[in-house]
Amino acid sequence: MNKRIIPEILNRKSSVCFSSESISLEEIDLLIEATKWAPSSRNMQPWKVIFISKKDDSYENVLMALSDSNQVWAKDAEIFAIFVISDDKNINKKFLDIGFCGQNMMLQAEYMGIASHPMGGWSEDLVKSSVGIPNENHVVFILALGKKGNPNQLEPELKIRECKDRMRDNNKNNFNFSSWDF
Numbered sequence: 528m529n530k531r532i533i534p535e536i537l538n539r540k541s542s543v544c545f546s547s548e549s550i551s552l553e554e555i556d557l558l559i560e561a562t563k564w565a566p567s568s569r570n571m572q573p574w575k576v577i578f579i580s581k582k583d584d585s586y587e588n589v590l591m592a593l594s595d596s597n598q599v600w601a602k603d604a605e606i607f608a609i610f611v612i613s614d615d616k617n618i619n620k621k622f623l624d625i626g627f628c629g630q631n632m633m634l635q636a637e638y639m640g641i642a643s644h645p646m647g648g649w650s651e652d653l654v655k656s657s658v659g660i661p662n663e664n665h666v667v668f669i670l671a672l673g674k675k676g677n678p679n680q681l682e683p684e685l686k687i688r689e690c691k692d693r694m695r696d697n698n699k700n701n702f703n704f705s706s707w708d709f
């Protein structure tokens with residue numbers, strides 16, 4: 528791969544392989560610090576992030592709120608970071624803002640040897656009730672986090688998923704120069 532691209536951008540992936548080694552509070556502080564520095568429209572920083580660790584009573588409920596296909600691998604994650612915005616109509620770029628914030632956390636995690644995997648597959652009502660998120664807020668995504676594990680210890684299907692090459696569709700024609708000519 529191109530060595531001139533920031534390694535964390537190239538190496539980050541939506542991992543299904545987490546070890547049982549714990550993430551320290553200092554490491555979580557670093558993830559938070561990196562996340563704080565994300566850009567946001569008018570610097571409103573309209574996000575709230577709730578960290579649920581395996582040690583918390585609500586961990587199991589959050590896990591059960593995930594789609595069945597996500598539970599299969601997310602059960603090994605040590606932390607679920609729940610990214611939430613309010614329904615404040617004055618912050619019209621809040622979905623974009625919180626996306627930047629999540630990307631910062633994922634890249635910092637990669638830098639620190641922490642695997643991550645964003646999820647959009649869960650029941651909003653169940654996630655909210657699991658951790659007491661007020662109704663006027665909106666769960667945008669959940670990030671599974673855990674120290675990188677050993678793919679050889681995964682069950683066969685997950686091992687294949689973890690080890691397969693990441694793909695991007697280079698025929699998708701997402702980028703153009705000078706004018707709208709797709």
Ligand SMILES: Cc1cc2nc3c(=O)[nH]c(=O)nc-3n(C[C@H](O)[C@H](O)[C@H](O)COP(=O)(O)O)c2cc1C
Nearest residue numbers: 539540541542597644645646647648649668693694
């Ligand atoms: C908003 C969002 C929601 C996603 N939801 C899920 C999900 O529910 N389950 C899952 O396994 N992956 C989910 N993903 C991960 C994507 O499938 C993944 O980012 C994509 O396939 C590219 O792979 P990569 O992240 O390894 O580069 C989600 C990603 C994003 C950004």
